[in-house]
Amino acid sequence: MDLGLKGLRVIVTGGTRGIGRAIVETFLSEGAQVAYCARNPEEVAAAEASFNVGGAKSFGSVTDVSDGDALKAWVNDAAKAMGGIDIVVANVSALAVGNDEASWRKGYEVDLMGTVRLVDAAMPELTRSANASIVTIASVSGREVDFAAGPYGAFKAAIIHYTQGLAFHLAAKGIRANSMSPGNTYFPGGVWEKIEQGNPALFKESLALNPTGRMGTPQEMANAVAFLASPAASFVTGTNLVVDGALTRGVQF
Numbered sequence: 001m002d003l004g005l006k007g008l009r010v011i012v013t014g015g016t017r018g019i020g021r022a023i024v025e026t027f028l029s030e031g032a033q034v035a036y037c038a039r040n041p042e043e044v045a046a047a048e049a050s051f052n053v054g055g056a057k058s059f060g061s062v063t064d065v066s067d068g069d070a071l072k073a074w075v076n077d078a079a080k081a082m083g084g085i086d087i088v089v090a091n092v093s094a095l096a097v098g099n100d101e102a103s104w105r106k107g108y109e110v111d112l113m114g115t116v117r118l119v120d121a122a123m124p125e126l127t128r129s130a131n132a133s134i135v136t137i138a139s140v141s142g143r144e145v146d147f148a149a150g151p152y153g154a155f156k157a158a159i160i161h162y163t164q165g166l167a168f169h170l171a172a173k174g175i176r177a178n179s180m181s182p183g184n185t186y187f188p189g190g191v192w193e194k195i196e197q198g199n200p201a202l203f204k205e206s207l208a209l210n211p212t213g214r215m216g217t218p219q220e221m222a223n224a225v226a227f228l229a230s231p232a233a234s235f236v237t238g239t240n241l242v243v244d245g246a247l248t249r250g251v252q253f
Helices: 018-029 041-051 068-082 101-126 151-173 191-198 200-208 218-229
Strands: 009-013 033-038 058-062 087-090 133-137 176-182 240-243
Touching: 009 018, 009 068, 009 101, 018 033, 018 041, 018 218, 033 041, 033 068, 041 058, 058 068, 068 101, 087 101, 087 218, 101 133, 101 151, 133 151, 133 218, 151 176, 151 240, 176 218, 191 200, 218 240
Parallel strands: 009 033, 009 087, 033 058, 087 133, 133 176, 176 240
Antiparallel strands: none
16 A cells, blocks of 8 residues: 655654654655654764665754754754655653652653644644644553553543544644554663563563563554554544554453
8 A cells, every 4th residue: 555655744753762763764665754853962863874875865853852942943944854844743752650740740841742842833834734644652551550650641641632632623724633552562772671671570461461472563653653644544533543462451432
């Protein structure tokens, strides 16, 4: 299936590692232009060198999404570099799982307001696009209580609600909005590798919960994002796509 992504212009937050990196690579492989940001300068530079091969066009930037002014400036720069924006992917997360006030503040500023500010900054460009689409990365922790209950789960749940509200209010303008909720996703340097090494009992318990017997991969999550964002999903808006290998038990009606 041709997703119709060739030539479209995409922005992705947190695009140098894990799911975010796979999202960038997938859009590039489909012929889209991609601007991405992350906080680590070395990772941004290394990613850009890796991404820009074979004629692919990516634009890396060092940006902290919790800084509203910096985030808006990055979105504006990305729009100038690519000649506009068609697709917005809000991927970055603070991964705040502590119950202290600092974790709540960090989750609020990065996960929730980083998403809201990103969409607000990109909205003028999206209204000019014939293929406007927003995809927010939530989590299965936003659907049910697990070990990440607290700021992480609460703000992921808020992102799902926010995104479905966007879908309803923006439908008449031709702008689609969907969320994708990954299940446990394993990759080198990721949170689950760290748990595997530092808390093997929790890792074993979490792995046993999935009837597939494994965790997901960043590429599997990126495939779902690419479809939701693409013109091939032109009548899909206001949905939360769970990609978890049947990990969660809640039924979506």
